[in-house]
Amino acid sequence: MSRGYFVDIAAAADFLGPGAIEVNRYQSEITDLVRRRGAFGQRIRQVPATGHPSRYFEQTAINASAAFVDPRAINPTAGTPTRVERTVPLKALVAQINFSLFDLEVTRQQQQFAFLEAKDLADTVDGLLRKHDQALWNGSDTSFTAPTTLEYYGALRQLTDAGAEVQITDPTASIVDHIKAQVTTLVARSDFEVRPTAIYANPQTLDLIDRELKTIHNVILSTRTVEGGITVKEISTQAGTLPLIPDWTLLVEDAGTSKIHDVVIVSEDLIEYHWLSDVNPRVFQLGLPSSLSTQMIVVKFGAIVVKGAGYAHKRLRFTR
Secondary structure (H helix, E strand, C coil): CEECCEECHHHCEEEEECCEEEECCCCCCCCCCCCCCCHHHHHCEEEECCCCCEEEEEEEECCCCCCCCCCCCCCCCCCCCEEEEEEECCEEEEEEEEEEHHHHHHHHHHCCCCCHHHHHHHHHHHHHHHHHHHHHHHCECCCCCCCCCCCCECHHHHHHHCCCEEEECCCCCCHHHHHHHHHHHHHCCCCCCCCCCEEEECHHHHHHHHHHHHHHHCCCCCEEEECCCEEEEEEEEECEEEEEEECCCCCCEEECCEEEEEEEEECHHHEEEEECCCCCCEEEECCCCCCCEEEEEEEEEEEEEECCCCCCCEEEEEEC
C-alpha cells in the first residue's frame, strides 16, 4: 500500500519484528532443465544452398547399354546415364524478444540477475533451434516442387512420399528382426550402393528394443559416444554395428488403445540441411522505437532434403 510517495515495506517484507526486517532474496542461479535441441539437427550435414530454390542433380541409373555381342560383328547400342534435377525451396524461421529499457536498468542496478538479458537472448535462439529440430522430422509441407505450407518438408513425410515407409501392425512382431531385415534389404540392393549409418527412434521406442533383446536373446547392448557428444547403444546389422540414436523429436503417436513408434534407418551422409548466408541463426537488433524497447529478431533460412529418400533409408512404423 502506498503512502504519498513512499511504499509500505510491510507489503514486500516476509517478516517485520523487533530487530528484524526480512525481505525476499533469491538464488542467483535459475533452475533450467528445459528441453532444447534434438539429436538429428546436430548430426546431419550442413551445406550452403545454391540459391532459392537450392538445386542438385541425382543420378538414378548408370549407362545400361553394355551387352554381349558377336566379336566378329560388333554393333554396340549407345546409352546415357539417367540424371534427375532436384529443387529444394528454402524456408524461414524467426523469433523475437523485446527488452524494456527501464526493466533492464532496474535489473542491472539490482545486480542479482544481471545475466538475464544474455540468457533470455540465448534462450530465444535455442527456442528457434528447438522449432527447427522438431520440423526437421515433422515439418508439415508436402512437396518441394509445389510447397503447401511455410514449414519444412519434414524427413518423415519425404520418406513416406518416396515409398520408404513400412508399417508393422502386428503388436507381437519383433522390432529387432524387422530392423535387421530392412537394413539387409537396403544393403543388398543391386541398383544402389546403400550403406546405412544410424537408426533413430524415440527413447521410449529404444527401450522396447532393449527389453526385447534382454528378454528373448539375453543380450545387453553395448554403448559408445557418437558425433554430437551423445552416448548411444548399438546394434549389429548387415551394414555393421549401427548406433541407436535417441531423439525426442521423433514422437510416439497415440492410436486409441495402442501407440505407433517410428524407427528410422538412415544414411546420414545423404541427408542435408541447405542453409542461406549462415549455418547458425542470426540475431538482428532493430532501432529503438519511441518506447525505448530493444527489439531482437532471430532469423534462420534453409531447408532439409533427404537425398535418395526412396532407396537409401527406411521408415518403420510399429504398433504397440
